[in-house]
Structure formats: C-alpha cells, structure tokens
Amino acid sequence: xxxxxxxxxxxxxxxxxxxxxxxxxxxxxxxxxxxxxxxxxxxxxxxxxxxxxxxxxxxxxxxxxxxxxxxxxxxxxxxxxxxxxxxxxxxxxxxxxxxxxxxxxxxxxxxxxxxxxxxxxxxxxxxxxxxxxxxxxxxxxxxxxxxxxxxxxxxxxxxxxxxxxxxxxxxxxxxxxxxxxxxxxxxxxxxxxxxxxxxxxxxxxxxxxxxxxxxxxxxxxxxxxxxxxxxxxxxxxxxxxxxxxxxxxxxxxxxxxxxxxxxxxxxxxxxxxxxxxxxxxxxxxxxxxxxxxxxxx
Amino acid sequence: xxxxxxxxxxxxxxxxxxxxxxxxxxxxxxxxxxxxxxxxxxxxxxxxxxxxxxxxxxxxxxxxxxxxxxxxxxxxxxxxxxxxxxxxxxxxxxxxxxxxxxxxxxxxxxxxxxxxxxxxxxxxxxxxxxxxxxxxxxxxxxxxxxxxxxxxxxxxxxxxxxxxxxxxxxxxxxxxxxxxxxxxxxxxxxxxxxxxxxxxxxxxxxxxxxxxxxxxxxxxxxxxxxxxxxxxxxxxxxxxxxxxxxxxxxxxxxxxxxxxxxxxxxxxxxxxxxxxxxxxxxxxxxxxxxxxxxxxxxxxxxxxxxxxxxxxxxxxxxxxxxxxxxxxxxxxxxxxxxxxxxxxxxxxxxxxxxxxxxxxxxxxxxxxxxxxxxxxxxxxxxxxxxxxxxxxxxxxxxxxxxxxxxxxxxxxxxxxxxxxxxxxxxxxxxxxxxxxxxxxxx
Numbered sequence: 078x079x080x081x082x083x084x085x086x087x088x089x090x091x092x093x094x095x096x097x098x099x100x101x102x103x104x105x106x107x108x109x110x111x112x113x114x115x116x117x118x119x120x121x122x123x124x125x126x127x128x129x130x131x132x133x134x135x136x137x138x139x140x141x142x143x144x145x146x147x148x149x150x151x152x153x154x155x156x157x158x159x160x161x162x163x164x165x166x167x168x169x170x171x172x173x174x175x176x177x178x179x180x181x182x183x184x185x186x187x188x189x190x191x192x193x194x195x196x197x198x199x200x201x202x203x204x205x206x207x208x209x210x211x212x213x214x215x216x217x218x219x220x221x222x223x224x225x226x227x228x229x230x231x232x233x234x235x236x237x238x239x240x241x242x243x244x245x246x247x248x249x250x251x252x253x254x255x256x257x258x259x260x261x262x263x264x265x266x267x268x269x270x271x272x273x274x275x276x277x278x279x280x281x282x283x284x285x286x287x288x289x290x291x292x293x294x295x296x297x298x299x300x301x302x303x304x305x306x307x308x309x310x311x312x313x314x315x316x317x318x319x320x321x322x323x324x325x326x327x328x329x330x331x332x333x334x335x336x337x338x339x340x341x342x343x344x345x346x347x348x349x350x351x352x353x354x355x356x357x358x359x360x361x362x363x364x365x366x367x368x369x370x371x372x373x374x
Numbered sequence: 375x376x377x378x379x380x381x382x383x384x385x386x387x388x389x390x391x392x393x394x395x396x397x398x399x400x401x402x403x404x405x406x407x408x409x410x411x412x413x414x415x416x417x418x419x420x421x422x423x424x425x426x427x428x429x430x431x432x433x434x435x436x437x438x439x440x441x442x443x444x445x446x447x448x449x450x451x452x453x454x455x456x457x458x459x460x461x462x463x464x465x466x467x468x469x470x471x472x473x474x475x476x477x478x479x480x481x482x483x484x485x486x487x488x489x490x491x492x493x494x495x496x497x498x499x500x501x502x503x504x505x506x507x508x509x510x511x512x513x514x515x516x517x518x519x520x521x522x523x524x525x526x527x528x529x530x531x532x533x534x535x536x537x538x539x540x541x542x543x544x545x546x547x548x549x550x551x552x553x554x555x556x557x558x559x560x561x562x563x564x565x566x567x568x569x570x571x572x573x574x575x576x577x578x579x580x581x582x583x584x585x586x587x588x589x590x591x592x593x594x595x596x597x598x599x600x601x602x603x604x605x606x607x608x609x610x611x612x613x614x615x616x617x618x619x620x621x622x623x624x625x626x627x628x629x630x631x632x633x634x635x636x637x638x639x640x641x642x643x644x645x646x647x648x649x650x651x652x653x654x655x656x657x658x659x660x661x662x663x664x665x666x667x668x669x670x671x672x673x674x675x676x677x678x679x680x681x682x683x684x685x686x687x688x689x690x691x692x693x694x695x696x697x698x699x700x701x702x703x704x705x706x707x708x709x710x711x712x713x714x715x716x717x718x719x720x721x722x723x724x725x726x727x728x729x730x731x732x733x734x735x736x737x738x739x740x741x742x743x744x745x746x747x748x749x750x751x752x753x754x755x756x757x758x759x760x761x762x763x764x765x766x767x768x769x770x771x772x773x774x775x776x777x778x779x780x781x782x783x784x785x786x787x788x789x790x791x792x793x794x795x796x797x798x799x800x801x802x803x804x805x806x807x808x809x810x811x812x813x814x815x816x
Contacts, residue, residue: 127461213640340459341778
C-alpha cells in the first residue's frame, strides 16, 4: 500500500523543521566538519605557514613523520603524561570527594575552595607554580633547604625526570577538582540503605568502599576517565608554559610538536599530518575503550 | 490549539524583522571603519617603554585627527608564531618594531614585508650611523626594514665588589679566566654566572655567540652549514664546564630569568644588554656603583670578540590595509623627542641608530647614560660591529632561514643534549646539522 501523500500543512512543517535545524547543521559543519576536512586536506601538502602557499606531496608527510624519532618520542611522552596525570586526578579526586561527602563543619566552604585550581587561568597557575619551583627564590626549595632535607636547590623543570614529574603533578592539581565535582554528585545519590545493610552484615569501611561505593561510582568514573583522557591527551598550554617541551624534547607531547611544526618551522602541512595522526590515535583509544566498557556492561 | 500567533506576529514577519535588524546593525560598523586604525606590535614593552610609546602615539594622533594607533604587546619568544598566524589569516599589524633583522629578512623573502626605502628616505639617510641599514639590505637591492635600535645582547656584566673580595684584578677576557673568576666568586649563595641552558631562543642566540668566540661559525659565507667544527666542540665543552657555576634552574633560563639572576645579586656575573643598568638602578640600587661590563670572553685573546646584535627593526607587513599611514607613523617614531624618550625608557638597552640622536644633548642628558658613559660607549661600539645568525659576518650572505632555525630550537637542543643529557658533542652536532639542513631545504 503506497504511503499517503503528506498534506500541505505537513510539507510546510517539514520545511520549517529543515529551516530550524539548518543553523545547527551549518554551525556544526563550520566548527567541526570544515576544520577536520581542512586538516586532512592540508596534511597532503607542503605548506609555508605565513603565506599558506605550497605544493602537493600526497602521503609524504605521513611517511616522513612515521620515520621520525621525534614523533615516537613525543607520542611516548604524551602517553606518560596522560596516564600519569589522569591516574593522580582520579586518585586525588575520589579521595577528596569522599572527604567532602562526610559531615564536616567546613564542608560548604571546602567544596567551594576545592574548585579554585580548576577555575584559575592556566597561565596564572603556571606562573605561580614556576615561582614555587624556582631554584633561587622558590618556596619549595627554600623550605627543603631550611629543614635540611636537601643541601642544594632542586632543578624541578630543567632536568629529567623532574620535569615530567612536575608537570604531571601540576596537571593533577589543576584538573582533579573536575573529578571531585562529578564523583561528589554521584556519591550523594547512592542510597544510604545499601550502607546500612552492609553494616548489618558486618562490612567495615574498606569493604563498604570496594563493595558499594566503587561499583556505584563505576559509570561516572568511566565518563570522567574518557573525558579527561581526551582533554589531557591534547593538553597544550600547561606543558608549553611549564617546560616548553624541554629538556631537549623530554616533555614534548604531540600538541607541542604540532605547534612547533606549524608556527616555529612554518610547515603547516606537516603540522596537519601530526594533528590528523593524533586524532586517529585518540579515536582508536576511544573505540577500544567504549567497546570494553560495553562488553563489561 | 487554535494556531493563533502571539501579538499577531507571523514567522515571515519575524524573519523579515531579524534581517532588517541585522542590516541596521552593520551600518555603524561600516561608518566606524572609515577612521584609520593602525596596529603597532612590539615585544619590547616594559612599563617605562610602554609609557614612551603611548606618548608617541598621542603625539601622532594629535597631529593626525582621525588616525588612531593601538599598541599590542608580543614577546621575544612568541612573536614568530603570532606573526605566522597573522600573516596566514591576513589579520596583520600595520607596524612592527623591535624584531630581530633575521626574522624580517625571512618575511621579506616570502613577500610578506613592504619595502622600507621610502621610510628610510623620510627619516633621512644621512641621519643614520654609516652602514646602519646594511643588515636590512635585500637581494633585490632594497631595504626590508630599518633599525629602531642596536643592542649588545651578550655583554659580560661583572660586580667589582665581588671581584675585589675574590682577589681578581681584571675583567676576564678568556674562557679560562672567566671560569677561574666564577669559581672564586661562587660562594655564600652567589653563583658564578646565569648562562641560559633552556630550550629557548636565548640559549640559541647566546650559544651562537660562544661558537664565534671560539673562532667558529654556524654557516659559511655562502650559507653552507659549518657547525661540525672544532670550534663548536670547544664551545660545547666550555658551556658544559660552566654549568656547575650557574644556578640549578639555569636549565630553564631565558632572558628574564638570566637578567633577574644578576640584577638581584644571585650571580656574580651576568650576560645581557644594557637593560641591566636601569634594572639595577630601580630594583637593586645597592649594586649601582659596583657594576660594569665588557665584551664576553672568548677561547683566547687571538679570537676577536663577537657581539650579538639582534638589530631591532621597524617594518610594515605587505598586507597592511593602511600602508601610507603606517609609513608615516614608522617615520614619526624616529622624531627626536619621542625617539629619545623611547631610548631613555631603557637607557643602554636600545642604543640609537641615528647619529643625530646619538650626538643629541637631549639624549645624552640622562643620569644612567652619564653615570655609565664608558659602558654605554662600549656597548654602542660593540653593537655597531655586532652580528647575528642572519648576518654572521660582513662576508656572509643574508640568511632568510635564521628565524626558523632559532624558533625550532635546533641550537638550544644541541646544547641541552651535551650539557643536560651528557650526549657526545659529535652526536649532538650531527643532530643539529640534520635539523638545520632540513630547515634550510624546506
């Protein structure tokens, strides 16, 4: 049986629907699709950034980057940074959320203050931390020298592994409040009856955490880890301002390498190739991660 | 549901109203665009300098009603990416000042810079010190920019009080003398020197000077890479030997940290331009009577001193929408009262390129310039005979890739590999040669 022809009113509403959704589609194309296609297109050229003039090189940029040790070192640094800072964010974040979930007299104030690192501008945060780490005037070296823990100032940002450890710690400090907010919100919705039943069954605090709290937090932690892994993987400003990727390229991550290729060496085509590869890596991780969580579910 | 429209407004009317409002909103913008606005970029913007620039802007705007000039600060480490993005987007400043000559040559070679000869004519060719604009001469026989000031970036600054206490009777001229002096003066929480070991432009620029102070060069006059030499190995060895005489955090030092280390009294020697003078006078006057400067020591006295001069420039991007006004403003920057005030904002740091200003009693009438007359004269002479990576010697061709080599940290990485990673000099040099070669061929 043929479908009934839409009435004039239905056609009018259909057109209106298209008209109303068009701005969203246009904005989506402008801010997501166009840059994406543009980056892939640019990656097939050798382009001088200031003039945006260049020549077609096909897949040569990809061949070149895969053959360069700098790419693999930067990728390795990227993974170390992401795993390191994300792990600390989750540990600090969950621990702090558990503390703030207790009936403390300063709970409201603490909940507000805990957000401070997340809201403060990265530039300001880095300036403060560089001052804290400063070898001559930094409070950290000053206290450690005064207390006799060290007899020579520590170089926190200029040597390895100090530089990587420092940026991981600062990254964890800066972004753990995000975990606190999300976990705290979930903690407040866990039924108290579950804990009461566990107590009656003789479960201690540790057992209650692993058998009730953690399973209840699982879904929110999956979302947090997914989001923060993406954001941390593409982190640029904090690392660039803290170490500039040094010493040599020991803390240079892929976003810094993209920036260097695009604006220091003025090779926009190669920079785009790095960016496309970076996107592909993130996509692969996301697919694997989503599949695993689905299987477990 | 009756389908009645609130206030009787139909969708068609609403869309027509939105279109009319949008069109109306565009009208004031078009009218406002008829006044000329010039954008001025500079990485040199300490508070006193900024004050001087704003005075020059006010004077220019008073002379030319309808012209507005806005100042935008960039930075020594950040101008290259910022300008690359500006050129790529076409949203360029109209006048750019204080960028090193080698960066300007790169831009000119790619057609991004307006020839500057007209402005030089307007300022007065005879007013310049002889040869002051040679570094800006382009292969097509024009000038891509002019100098706004000279600077002697790698002067050795010393404290006489510490030298006296350590029994040192003369300012070091050779690396051995410098090392020995730093060792004697390094005590009581004071380090010997604030040499930069960071992954940044300062490390590259200073180390290029050290290579020359060993009698070497980065490029031959025909721009073949000449880094793989005994001079570079000697320079790396010296630089590594100085590490123990520098503060631990020197591994991350750039211009600001290095300057502060000496001015604050944390190091016995310094390596910087004449900005040291005003900073000591305002931030640590207790040192004011004890500091002096000399050209930086070299491998031996047989090697001539080599001063790094970035030849701070003024240029006009070719994409500027107000080139005529930009040229007028660029020439106006050199008008005596404003230019002298600008130079006085950091006396000894930016040295005049105009003979008529250098001899002007109003310029010389400055307490810092008078107090440190021998130092200012030495810096002026050193800077006038100075070079940089884009112009390594009078015999060298202009190197349009110098800016990219500095921005890519090829030289700084070489230093860090040897000093921080303990890699062999040969391996580090080979890696630097590979990186520079790739940039030269790109």
